[in-house]
Amino acid sequence: MPKDHGIGASPKRREDVRFLTGAGNYTDDINLHGQAYVYFLRSDMAHGKINKVDTEEASQMPGVVRIFTGADFEGVGGLPCGWQVTDKNGDPMKEPAHPVLAQGKVRHVGDPVAAVVAESLEEARTAAEAIELDIEELPAVVDMKAALTDGATKVHDDLSDNLCYDWQFGTDTETTDKAFAEAAHVTTLELVNNRLVANPMEPRVAVGDYSRANDESTLYTTSQNPHVIRLLMGAFVLGIPEHKLRVVAPDVGGGFGTKIFHYAEEAFCTFAARQINRPVKWTASRSEAFMSDAHGRDHVTKIELALDADNNFTAVRTDTYANMGAYLSTFSSSVPTWLHGTLMAGNYKTPAVQVNVKAVFTTTVPVDAYRGAGRPEATFQLERVIDKAARELGADPIALRRQNFITEFPYETPVAVAYDTGDYGATMDKMEELMDIPGFAARRAESEAKGMLRGLGVNCFIEACGIAPSNLVGQLGARAGLYDAATVRVNATGSISVMVGAHSHGQGHETAFPQVVAEMLGIDESMIDIVHGDTSKIPFGMGTYGSRSIAVCGSAMVRATEKIINKAKKIAAHLLEAAETDIELKDGQFSVAGTDKSVAWGDVTLAAYVPHNYPLEDIEPGLEETAFYDPSNFTYPAGAYACEVELDPETGEVTIEKFVSADDFGNVINPMIVEGQVHGGIAQGIGQALLENCAYDENGQLLSASYMDYAMPRADNLPHMANYTVDHSCQTPCTHNPLGVKGCGEAGAIGSPPTVVNAVIDALQSGGHKVEHIDMPVSPSRVWAAMNG
Amino acid sequence: MQMSDSREIAASRDVVWQAILDPEVLKACVPGCTEMTGSAEEGFEATVVQKVGPVKATFKGQVTLADVDKPNSVTLNGEGKGGAAGFAKGGAKVDLAETADGGTLLTYEVEAKVGGKLAQLGSRIIDGFAKKMADQFFQNFQDAVEGPADPDAAEPGADGDENHKKGWFKRLVKG
Numbered sequence: 028m029p030k031d032h033g034i035g036a037s038p039k040r041r042e043d044v045r046f047l048t049g050a051g052n053y054t055d056d057i058n059l060h061g062q063a064y065v066y067f068l069r070s071d072m073a074h075g076k077i078n079k080v081d082t083e084e085a086s087q088m089p090g091v092v093r094i095f096t097g098a099d100f101e102g103v104g105g106l107p108c109g110w111q112v113t114d115k116n117g118d119p120m121k122e123p124a125h126p127v128l129a130q131g132k133v134r135h136v137g138d139p140v141a142a143v144v145a146e147s148l149e150e151a152r153t154a155a156e157a158i159e160l161d162i163e164e165l166p167a168v169v170d171m172k173a174a175l176t177d178g179a180t181k182v183h184d185d186l187s188d189n190l191c192y193d194w195q196f197g198t199d200t201e202t203t204d205k206a207f208a209e210a211a212h213v214t215t216l217e218l219v220n221n222r223l224v225a226n227p228m229e230p231r232v233a234v235g236d237y238s239r240a241n242d243e244s245t246l247y248t249t250s251q252n253p254h255v256i257r258l259l260m261g262a263f264v265l266g267i268p269e270h271k272l273r274v275v276a277p278d279v280g281g282g283f284g285t286k287i288f289h290y291a292e293e294a295f296c297t298f299a300a301r302q303i304n305r306p307v308k309w310t311a312s313r314s315e316a317f318m319s320d321a322h323g324r325d326h327v328t329k330i331e332l333a334l335d336a337d338n339n340f341t342a343v344r345t346d347t348y349a350n351m352g353a354y355l356s357t358f359s360s361s362v363p364t365w366l367h368g369t370l371m372a373g374n375y376k377t378p379a380v381q382v383n384v385k386a387v388f389t390t391t392v393p394v395d396a397y398r399g400a401g402r403p404e405a406t407f408q409l410e411r412v413i414d415k416a417a418r419e420l421g422a423d424p425i426a427l428r429r430q431n432f433i434t435e436f437p438y439e440t441p442v443a444v445a446y447d448t449g450d451y452g453a454t455m456d457k458m459e460e461l462m463d464i465p466g467f468a469a470r471r472a473e474s475e476a477k478g479m480l481r482g483l484g485v486n487c488f489i490e491a492c493g494i495a496p497s498n499l500v501g502q503l504g505a506r507a508g509l510y511d512a513a514t515v516r517v518n519a520t521g522s523i524s525v526m527v528g529a530h531s532h533g534q535g536h537e538t539a540f541p542q543v544v545a546e547m548l549g550i551d552e553s554m555i556d557i558v559h560g561d562t563s564k565i566p567f568g569m570g571t572y573g574s575r576s577i578a579v580c581g582s583a584m585v586r587a588t589e590k591i592i593n594k595a596k597k598i599a600a601h602l603l604e605a606a607e608t609d610i611e612l613k614d615g616q617f618s619v620a621g622t623d624k625s626v627a628w629g630d631v632t633l634a635a636y637v638p639h640n641y642p643l644e645d646i647e648p649g650l651e652e653t654a655f656y657d658p659s660n661f662t663y664p665a666g667a668y669a670c671e672v673e674l675d676p677e678t679g680e681v682t683i684e685k686f687v688s689a690d691d692f693g694n695v696i697n698p699m700i701v702e703g704q705v706h707g708g709i710a711q712g713i714g715q716a717l718l719e720n721c722a723y724d725e726n727g728q729l730l731s732a733s734y735m736d737y738a739m740p741r742a743d744n745l746p747h748m749a750n751y752t753v754d755h756s757c758q759t760p761c762t763h764n765p766l767g768v769k770g771c772g773e774a775g776a777i778g779s780p781p782t783v784v785n786a787v788i789d790a791l792q793s794g795g796h797k798v799e800h801i802d803m804p805v806s807p808s809r810v811w812a813a814m815n816g
Numbered sequence: 817m818q819m820s821d822s823r824e825i826a827a828s829r830d831v832v833w834q835a836i837l838d839p840e841v842l843k844a845c846v847p848g849c850t851e852m853t854g855s856a857e858e859g860f861e862a863t864v865v866q867k868v869g870p871v872k873a874t875f876k877g878q879v880t881l882a883d884v885d886k887p888n889s890v891t892l893n894g895e896g897k898g899g900a901a902g903f904a905k906g907g908a909k910v911d912l913a914e915t916a917d918g919g920t921l922l923t924y925e926v927e928a929k930v931g932g933k934l935a936q937l938g939s940r941i942i943d944g945f946a947k948k949m950a951d952q953f954f955q956n957f958q959d960a961v962e963g964p965a966d967p968d969a970a971e972p973g974a975d976g977d978e979n980h981k982k983g984w985f986k987r988l989v990k991g
Binding site: 071072073136152155156314317318722724726728729730731732733735736 | 900902930940
């Protein structure tokens with residue numbers, strides 16, 4: 028029988044009560060007394076020299092409080108990049124200035140040029156129309172390869188060119204070249220990982236507030252990591268010490284990575300509130316979100332796979348162009364390198380793996396982490412080229428993968444990481460079973476009888492989650508530690524508030540985290556609440572991204588709870604007049620081993636706060652503990668995915684008929700939440716594979732900035748629930764964190780794009796179409812063009 | 817985007833040439849034009865109100881003439897700023913050739929670019945929109961210059977303003 032409480036149970040998400048009844052408290056719900064509104068005048072040119080920003084007429088308009096331009100931010104810091112990548116020559120990456128408001132030049136459509144603060148948003152917007160901009164248009168820089176040619180227009184005039192870094196990683200060139208020279212077969216594939224926009228349901232919002240009474244600034248913002256924002260904005264941009272700066276991220280309606288980063292609008296609202304001594308609020312419109320939220324992906328890659336005569340993989344080499352956009356967003360530089368190159372071995376024991384990445388500045392919106400961040404790009408390349416190799420060699424794609432699986436752990440890859448544990452054969456077995464691979468031939472015949480083509484796509488994936496061991500990432504250029512923290516505050520009557528550094532914006536932490544503490548203490552989950560999202564309440568943890576919350580922050584919470592148990596046992600020993608070593612905690616009762624003497628959890632917690640009978644000479648009163656946890660390694664969730672598509676040869680339309688994911692997330696706290704995370708991730712992966720594309724024209728104009736042109740996945744793009752199975756029954760617990768968990772937030776988005784494309788290619792091949800690849804999104808027009816090309 | 821087309825106008829090349837440089841003609845012919853001032857030599861200032869898909873905007877901008885080769889060809893370059901709606905700019909190269917029956921063959925090549933919200937929200941429809949604008953402009957132009965085939969139809973009547981306006985420029989220059 029499934030558990031009904033504690034670890035492994037699936038209680039419904041308690042936070043949903045407020046979300047589903049309209050009682051959530053989002054940043055846009057926050058309205059402060061005397062607040063003014065800001066409207067950002069944004070560049071409608073991709074690239075231009077700012078000759079003049081004339082605000083004279085606009086500043087006389089009704090309701091205008093003050094208009095800010097780039098000049099107001101002279102002497103104020105720029106938005107920092109959190110990761111220093113060193114290129115293959117040992118030189119640091121090029122790091123251009125990123126002013127809060129544009130100075131000198133505009134560098135992408137959406138670059139903020141001026142900010143109008145007014146009594147109302149309407150007045151601010153109307154006044155912005157009266158600002159006279161004299162911006163001399165310069166050539167746009169859109170295509171990455173063209174951006175690197177001699178004489179290309181420079182995005183940043185003070186840099187020598189548009190190359191941010193030229194990075195090489197993994198096996199040395201000589202060994203790699205030798206492996207390719209000796210290969211019996213080499214498969215090459217050129218592909219694009221399409222640019223995406225994260226599109227959380229809630230657009231970004233920021234409210235800056237300033238208290239002159241105590242010189243304290245508060246920023247309410249839609250962030251996944253309030254402490255990171257406080258650190259970056261306080262230390263690097265505005266020069267406000269931590270004790271005078273509070274950052275609050277209340278309920279946040281989805282992040283998917285794009286709300287990790289520190290944005291100009293946050294710094295602006297905090298800065299402007301101090302300047303005008305009034306709260307300043309900004310709420311992004313959806314159009315603004317499209318041109319100011321950091322985008323994701325946008326890689327152009329050539330991958331080569333070398334095999335020996337027995338179909339063993341002998342080498343992988345990749346050559347990638349990664350778009351940085353106009354400026355370096357907070358973690359942009361790490362995505363195509365350390366979050367991507369380190370996963371290029373995949374699930375396979377390929378002895379030589381070399382990754383080459385050129386990061387390029389263009390006059391487009393900055394690109395940074397989006398659900399999966401680098402790992403979907405790695406998985407897509409590798410699993411597409413393996414599929415192509417299987418076809419070229421006439422090998423079964425499942426057997427070819429199985430033959431090359433890593434089977435012994437720990438396993439040190441040629442690209443720096445050490446997989447602690449895994450069982451790729453088990454997830455493949457599970458996938459084959461759930462997918463009913465033997466029944467595929469009959470299903471294909473059925474489709475063909477209807478005049479449709481049917482394809483089966485399979486692939487594996489691995490990711491590095493639980494980000495991250497600080498000493499390791501520090502060596503790799505991270506400018507912050509990536510530990511997390513939790514404070515367990517036990518109250519006098521036994522209820523508990525757990526203050527955590529992780530932030531919940533859809534992940535269900537408020538439900539899952541108490542399950543862990545309840546299990547450890549043997550008390551009811553309803554006695555435990557999670558507090559998150561406010562730097563004045565929570566310890567200095569680093570937030571939520573990279574499938575890290577339960578693995579890193581959850582581990583900190585376990586450590587803090589262990590400290591609580593140790594101290595509570597001391598108190599219980601005193602109350603029971605027994606030796607501390609004889610005290611056992613079970614089902615919320617402290618008992619003396621081998622006796623019937625016991626005290627309840629509530630007796631102990633009350634004694635801690637009403638220490639009338641208390642060992643004051645040995646321990647302090649109170650029951651509150653904090654732990655910081657820094658992981659010793661990444662975690663490595665992995666899995667095998669499969670899908671079947673039906674393809675209409677008349678129209679090129681693809682529908683997903685069946686989808687199976689078999690994941691290994693290690694131990695699972697709340698299976699229902701995990702399944703929801705995988706469903707969501709796969710929906711976004713299918714979105715990338717079939718629908719989503721952020722498009723620029725050759726003038727750097729953003730063409731897909733609304734839901735008329737940017738196709739989000741909808742329910743009818745996903746397989747019917749009866750044919751949509753997400754399984755996580757294969758569990759090889761993580762060996763280095765106390766919960767044995769690996770993280771599940773990104774898996775679906777990482778694993779699923781190649782599944783879909785592999786299936787589409789299989790369908791086309793079955794119809795006699797010699798199509799080897801179609802770039803995502805695999806839209807009907809692209810499929811039709813490939814069939815008739 | 818780029819497009820080109822041609823149409824035959826039943827008026828002499830000189831009349832067509834004169835019309836194309838006349839701000840009143842341009843004002844009447846540019847769809848949505850509410851103001852047009854200036855001259856062929858100095859350039860024109862124009863205000864145009866247009867709706868592209870979901871974006872409605874008032875564009876203020878300049879039209880300048882280049883490569884003037886009277887009466888054979890001229891290039892009109894325009895740039896309009898639509899505030900929050902973004903911008904539009906483009907050029908039209910117009911060639912005029914005399915036809916055997918004394919009319920004029922007007923050939924045009926148009927190149928247009930849009931930016932900002934217009935590009936973001938209207939990109940899928942911008943080609944069709946630009947083609948419609950160009951068609952409308954040259955149709956209006958043709959109507960203004962040549963008038964209806966049957967002169968009687970030009971008299972004010974039950975058909976309303978449409979016919980009343982036809983051929984007004986030709987009558988003007990003749991008068």
